[in-house]
Amino acid sequence: MHLVSWRRVRAAAAGAVALTLVLTGCSAEESFSYTAPDQVDQALAEETTTQLQGAVEHAMAKTGATGAIVGVWVPWSGTWVAGLGTQSVEDETAVTSDMSFRIGDVTRLMTCDVLYALADEDIVELDGAVPDYVSGVAQLKDVTLLDLCNGTAGIGSSEPAVRGAWLTTPERVWAPLEMASFGLGKGLSEPGTTYRNSDASYLLLGLALERASGMSASELIARYISRPLDLTVTNLPRPAGATPGDNSLSGNYLNPVEGGYDCTAPVDITTLSSSTGFTDSGVVSTIDELGRFVQAAARQGLRADDAEPDQFATPLPAYKDAPSWYQATGGAYLVGPLVGQHGWTPGYATGAYADPETGFTVAVVLNNSTAGGSVAGDLAFELAAIASKAPAASGQTAPEFGLPFTAEQYHDAIEGLTTCAAPPAE
Numbered sequence: 001m002h003l004v005s006w007r008r009v010r011a012a013a014a015g016a017v018a019l020t021l022v023l024t025g026c027s028a029e030e031s032f033s034y035t036a037p038d039q040v041d042q043a044l045a046e047e048t049t050t051q052l053q054g055a056v057e058h059a060m061a062k063t064g065a066t067g068a069i070v071g072v073w074v075p076w077s078g079t080w081v082a083g084l085g086t087q088s089v090e091d092e093t094a095v096t097s098d099m100s101f102r103i104g105d106v107t108r109l110m111t112c113d114v115l116y117a118l119a120d121e122d123i124v125e126l127d128g129a130v131p132d133y134v135s136g137v138a139q140l141k142d143v144t145l146l147d148l149c150n151g152t153a154g155i156g157s158s159e160p161a162v163r164g165a166w167l168t169t170p171e172r173v174w175a176p177l178e179m180a181s182f183g184l185g186k187g188l189s190e191p192g193t194t195y196r197n198s199d200a201s202y203l204l205l206g207l208a209l210e211r212a213s214g215m216s217a218s219e220l221i222a223r224y225i226s227r228p229l230d231l232t233v234t235n236l237p238r239p240a241g242a243t244p245g246d247n248s249l250s251g252n253y254l255n256p257v258e259g260g261y262d263c264t265a266p267v268d269i270t271t272l273s274s275s276t277g278f279t280d281s282g283v284v285s286t287i288d289e290l291g292r293f294v295q296a297a298a299r300q301g302l303r304a305d306d307a308e309p310d311q312f313a314t315p316l317p318a319y320k321d322a323p324s325w326y327q328a329t330g331g332a333y334l335v336g337p338l339v340g341q342h343g344w345t346p347g348y349a350t351g352a353y354a355d356p357e358t359g360f361t362v363a364v365v366l367n368n369s370t371a372g373g374s375v376a377g378d379l380a381f382e383l384a385a386i387a388s389k390a391p392a393a394s395g396q397t398a399p400e401f402g403l404p405f406t407a408e409q410y411h412d413a414i415e416g417l418t419t420c421a422a423p424p425a426e
Helices: 046-063 108-120 143-151 158-170 177-182 199-213 216-225 287-298 376-387 407-415
Strands: 005-010 020-023 030-035 067-074 077-084 261-262 326-330 332-333 337-344 348-354 363-366
Touching: 005 020, 005 046, 046 067, 046 077, 046 407, 067 287, 067 376, 067 407, 077 287, 108 216, 108 287, 108 332, 108 348, 143 199, 158 177, 158 376, 177 199, 199 216, 287 337, 287 348, 287 363, 332 376, 337 376, 348 376, 363 376, 376 407
Parallel strands: none
Antiparallel strands: 005 030, 020 030, 067 077, 067 363, 326 332, 332 337, 337 348, 348 363
């Protein structure tokens, strides 16, 4: 299945050619068109796929994941989309590439895309103060909607306070403001100065977008993400506890034991309330649709070509002492030429990145969240480094495309994980 690049256009597209499909938007003044990228329609070379599979299986072993789904699209070389492993230790059903799963923090990029879409339509102001849109947060009078999207609001993360409740009561329905309050309780730093990895920011941003538009977050994701990109599975589900779909990848976590976690007995947490993540990490998708989305998002393909401001124009270091090529803004991490997100939600660790210039794209999910979300980023970068060296297909020329890191660098980072440990002797 090919990925696609999108451009939002005003009025109906004229002179459509064979590779262009026009979809009617949500108003008479809008339509959406996409043009398939120049993607070679063949599998990646066997040597490349062997390396890619080895990297995924290594990450599975180090994290206790029994299953994974991965997609790699190299426009000048080929594709590799695969399901690896089984649903669980007890359920040996093979994982397939069409299974749905929770995309974790990649949801943040979708939420920011909705923000920019509403700003382009003059429904919200990027520099609007948060209390103008969300009640009960008067302390955020100097924080803007753009700060929430960029991670520069100075708000702490709710995750440390509620993670235990997520795992023990997965079907509990949370109010977004209640969830965000745990992050607000961490204290505020000066807004607009540094990037802070805060789930609370994206929960508040979702609430602000709902109030400004008069639509639910689920409706906003459908209108501005799923429908224009023809994503038939991607959605923000209702908050009632449920699996990620009728054909879903199992989600699991591990119980702690001395020296690590017991990888022989993962706990199934596939059934979960989407309110656990809401507009921070609650969306579900498939690997093909996730890859399609992140390619479009990296290119800002859901906006007009001349839309301002640039969503990724003001990045800040992603963490203290981060290399100059690892930054964050606009709901995304900018890692060398790649734009995307990675993170976790109970049961899953997910990463998706794309190069806006070439369309080069990687996406991966592991069905165990115990190691957190960083491993999904590390694995995505390892896969990207391997795939970037894939030989050009016959008749194709590889572009000048390089990455400021190596596959070995992130393979070693994953090797250093100590997630799995043998269960205590009886």
